[in-house]
Amino acid sequence: MNVIFMGPPGAGKGTQAEKIVSEFQIPHISTGDAFRLAMSQGTPLGIEAKGYVDKGLLVPDEITNGIVRERLAQQDCEKGFLLDGFPRTIAQADALGEIVQSLNKKIEHVINLKVDRSFLLARLTGRRICKSCGATYHVIFNPPKQSDICDKCSGELYQRSDDTEEKVGTRLDEYTNKTAPLLDYYNKREILREVNGEQDIHAVTQQISSLLRGLAE
Template identity: 55%
Template sequence: MRLILLGPPGAGKGTQASAIVKKYGIPHISTGDIFRVNIKMGTELGIKAKTYMDKGLLVPDELVISIVKDRLTEEDCKKGFLLDGFPRTLSQGEALDEELNDMGLKLNRVINIEVGKEVLIERAIGRRVCKDCGSTYHIKFSPPKQENICDNCGGQLFQREDDKVETIKQRIQVYLKQTKPLIDYYTKKGLILNVDALSQ
């Protein structure tokens, strides 16, 4: 099963992704996670990506396409994959189609999670992440037992730069502007499945 998960920042893609990969036994490929790992490790890719992510901008296509292309050739992708955070633009979608075509593969479905802007902002600004193990919490919807302390490892929780109000507003605007043509593209191909995040 080869799937794409679309949705604005804070739409709950991570929660949906966990259920999907469990059901189909496929890897969850999140470009955001790949970039964050590289940022933490201080790699060249991470340093480049961080300059864009801290401003709420999308990482340039050539950087993203190259990491996704490498990832799709790994052994665990033979049964399929769930792409999360890629593609985000029409050009990325077209590049992905070319890569899959070269590999003799096709997408099965594109799941588009829909949610209102105000809800997205509330979800994003309340998110906290553990510095040590990466566990995610929300100060309103799923708070830790002890304020700012991870339940799993006792690590310190923090708010990511890209979860602050002005950054999240910028990210939503960028997402809506750049991803709308991509949704239209997959709709024309008959691949889109729209899901209302608030009805889940």
């Protein structure tokens, strides 16, 4: 079973991916993980990628696609894989199609976690972190007993600069402009499945699992 997880920042892709790969016993592959593996193994592409990462630059598609190809060719992907964070653009989706075809595989399911923008803003901007011990809270979903005070050490809670409404809005806009067109791309190929990501975590997991099990039969 070869699956792609899609959805905007904060939709819960990482959380759901962990649960699904555990149930179906397939590897969870993100581009970040693939980069780190290639760099730790010292592969030619890994060395090239490291040069860009060390300079704080984006890794070019040519190298990214090559690293993804190497990762999907490994033995643990023989029974399937779950891709998270790749592809991000139509060009990468085209490259992925060529990669899986060259490996005698195909993308079977694209699961899109659908979450409203206002819900995402509330989820992403509500995070608070303790300056002293690093404990994480959320003003709506996991609030501290006392406002702005850590339950564990009484340290001061703060909001990361990346979690402000302006920064989060920019991330969501980037997703909409660059990645959301992939939904139409995969919908035309009749492999896109949408799941309501605003449900309880367990309900989302159950829906995805039932969907994949039904499609696998």
